[in-house]
Amino acid sequence: MSTDPTSPITIATEPGRAVLRLPSEAATRTLAARLARLLRPGDLVRLEGDLGSGKTAFARALIRARAGQAIEVPSPTFTLVQRYELPGLVVVHADLYRLADPAEVEELGLEEALEDAAVLVEWPERAGPLLPPATLTLRFAFEAAGGPEVRRLVIEAGCGFADRLAALVEG
Ligand SMILES: Nc1ncnc2c1ncn2[C@@H]1O[C@H](COP(=O)(O)OP(=O)(O)OP(=O)(O)O)[C@@H](O)[C@H]1O
Numbered sequence: 780m781s782t783d784p785t786s787p788i789t790i791a792t793e794p795g796r797a798v799l800r801l802p803s804e805a806a807t808r809t810l811a812a813r814l815a816r817l818l819r820p821g822d823l824v825r826l827e828g829d830l831g832s833g834k835t836a837f838a839r840a841l842i843r844a845r846a847g848q849a850i851e852v853p854s855p856t857f858t859l860v861q862r863y864e865l866p867g868l869v870v871v872h873a874d875l876y877r878l879a880d881p882a883e884v885e886e887l888g889l890e891e892a893l894e895d896a897a898v899l900v901e902w903p904e905r906a907g908p909l910l911p912p913a914t915l916t917l918r919f920a921f922e923a924a925g926g927p928e929v930r931r932l933v934i935e936a937g938c939g940f941a942d943r944l945a946a947l948v949e950g
Pocket residue numbers: 801802803804805806807828829830831832833834835836837854901927928929930
């Protein structure tokens with residue numbers, strides 16, 4: 780098993796699902812860079828997990844990896860949606876934490892964005908059932924053992940991502 784602290788560690792895999800340990804923020808960035816290469820227009824990625832668990836850190840690393848440089852990636856907590864025209868792919872980064880009512884999600888244009896972009900959504904739970912089905916769900920959790928940078932990540936792939944899951948998990 781890898782002991783490289785910048786590598787995600789696979790804890791368990793089964794069809795359509797994997798559990799990883801992210802020993803450091805660098806490991807989170809490594810995984811984000813893998814997903815940056817695999818994403819396609821029409822993909823909707825749900826980023827779930829408690830406050831401060833790493834959703835924005837993951838999205839920022841993904842967008843920077845795809846940009847090929849450390850561009851500014853603010854948390855969309857207040858703007859709710861940010862759009863990035865990146866080489867070969869448009870990425871839309873949304874944060875629904877401040878959505879006052881689930882129905883407001885329709886005004887954000889995420890469904891339209893999926894026509895030409897990959898969409899990353901933090902706090903998708905705030906939209907209730909009003910979001911299109913997810914291609915991929917990433918659920919971040921704090922891990923008590925190992926230190927403040929350790930996270931546990933549950934990955935659930937929709938059928939549209941099944942053929943890419945191994946590349947994401949194994950690198
Ligand atoms: N392994 C890790 N993965 C991701 N972030 C990490 C990790 N270790 C430490 N961190 C730190 O944890 C914090 C994660 O904050 P981030 O804003 O990404 O959380 P969030 O899930 O987006 O929270 P919110 O629900 O408020 O949007 C950052 O300060 C980041 O540097």
